[in-house]
Amino acid sequence: MQWKTLVAAGTAVAALCLAGCGASNGADKPSSSEPSADWFPTAVTVWPKQGFDSEGVEQEYSPTDDVSKAWNICASFPHLADAYWLAADYGVIQEAERAGVNMDVLEAGGYGNLDKQIQQIEDCAQNSDAVIIGAISTDGLNPTIEKLKADGKVVIDFINGVSSPDTTAQSLVSYREIASQTAQYLLDTSDGEAVTVAWFPGPKGAGFAEEANKGFTETLAGTNVEVVNTQWGNTDKDSQSKLIEDALAANPDLDYIAGNAPAAEAAGPILRDRDLTDSIGVLSYYMTPGTYSGIQTGSVLASAADPAVLTSRIATDLAIRALEKQDFDLHVAPALQVIDKAALESWDSTTTLAPTDWSAEFSYSAN
Template sequence: MRSLLAALALLALAGACRAADTWALERWTPPFDYRGTPSEIAYQPLEKARKRWRICASYPHLKDSYWLSVNYGMVRHARKLGIALEIVEAGGYPNLDKQKAQIAGCAKSADALIVGAVSYDGLTPLLVTLSKRMPVIAAVNDIDSAGVVAKSGVSWISMGEAIGHYFAALHPKGSAKVRVAWFPGPKGAGWVGFVEEGFQRGIAGSSAEIVSVKWGDTGFEDQLLLLEDLLEQHPDVDYIIGSAVTADAAVSLLRAKNLTGRIGVLADYFTHGTYRAIKRGKVIAAPTDLPVVQGELAIDQAVRALEGTLAVSHAGPAIRIIDGNNINATDINDSLAPASFKPTFKVE
């Protein structure tokens, strides 16, 4: 068990994601298929765009710091390249119609579209139509590939599997049973089915008994209500595992109920909140998929698609586990936006 935990921890220490002029990424072959084979590449981002392109980027929301970090990466790279960027956000995963309307409006004056979708296939007809006059790039959340020329993202199967394997190292099969509540996220979102698949695969080697599964939007209040229901139904639960927002809400609720330390908390992605909670020992671990870099890469792919130089159509950073053993030795600049950064909706 210790050797596996050590190996997982070392992933977070294995070099910086970026050198001075390259990004260390994983490229997917065949593209657009996370069940394919990733290979390590040294990706050289653009230094300047050939003209002041206009990019529209649509997010599911900006309710947590994960998408704020994606926002930071996009804004930083757009400014570096000298392009214009307009950002819209749908306000949450239930808001498919709102995202459609936002994209339709924003795309009217854009040369390319980047979309972090609220639904795996709910946007497909619109994106296919828009792709006839502009490149469409999928960022972070996986979507149906129809009409899409590039994807910046990681395998959310691997994200779920990473935290599942980490848990299995803590409680391997054959050890004492532990009661686990699992919070996958909102049904229908492009990442949730995949993280669910990976988590179940990873945790299969553990002694976990899943006593409750709670689906819901990744807003703090939504997750807090689900957690309160959980503790009423299963006050003897041993672990809560779910989104970074689930972890944030769990830390607050467990503190209020004097349950901190009795119930363990793990997250299946990494944000400012999980960073602070891991440092304080309130959250055990979380995988990071370097959302800052994913945002930068999506911008780079969009500009390359416009300029006819797109050679890497599907790539993303390697996933790393962050826990209390390595957090103080881990460079988090590619995972988290600076504390001073505020949501930015336009780069002129």
């Protein structure tokens, strides 16, 4: 199937915003690591309680400017092995600098290292007023979070999501919804033709991947698009490359590859080497510099834009608001978009991607 001839059918949904898009600063990736104070107000959805089983309300979000002291906050990430979590690192560090609080960033080295993440959180909590958690496991951190709450710590659940009822607040988009919108883009692009897709949700057991799998498969159930191969695995290019090779071997007539951003990035050279670039369309359900470049060059058809920088800034602000005993929303999610080449010109990439010159930073001291 020559999927490039079908791109126009999907363009109508490319600029879809699930909670409003806000103003655009253009499509170029940010090139400076200077702290930005102009990210707000930004369009968000807020929920009256944590989770997604209540009615969300669209509104504008701005961080507090009333910070009484340099609070100590630590942020725990599964890893810093891809550009997505690098954007999250940028977000928490920059917002800590803007607000004038201290921030330490920890990374556990991968989704197989739950015990290491637990130990890192327990260690950093001893000297922190608040902990921001990008969880390796939906359920595995619940006893740790329960203890943090009992010790009077503020706990912010962000990006991946946990099932614990003991977190203070959430800065968390619906991966179920964003993957559903990616699937809808695929449906619109296929224009009713019977097509097949290999699906790469991410690590088994990780909250974001499990929720994305639900949204993607539910949206495609009973449609003309058949998910013929689902491959779970860590979100690094080596792991995803091996899974893509396996999927192509098992499905030689495949029409699409869809999934996590490292899978979309890895697919480009693999398809090029097999002369399949014009035959197999590639989609991602979150944006990285690699998928951004892929859309520009044509190796990626479209990518959802999960605004990792905004999510991380909001998580930091929620922690500060809770520590300051200010009013705060229990669950906040920035606006989502699905981006293809036609939408790049109007998309504000600074919500989602770290600057090109940003390297991982593990601490910021306001003292």
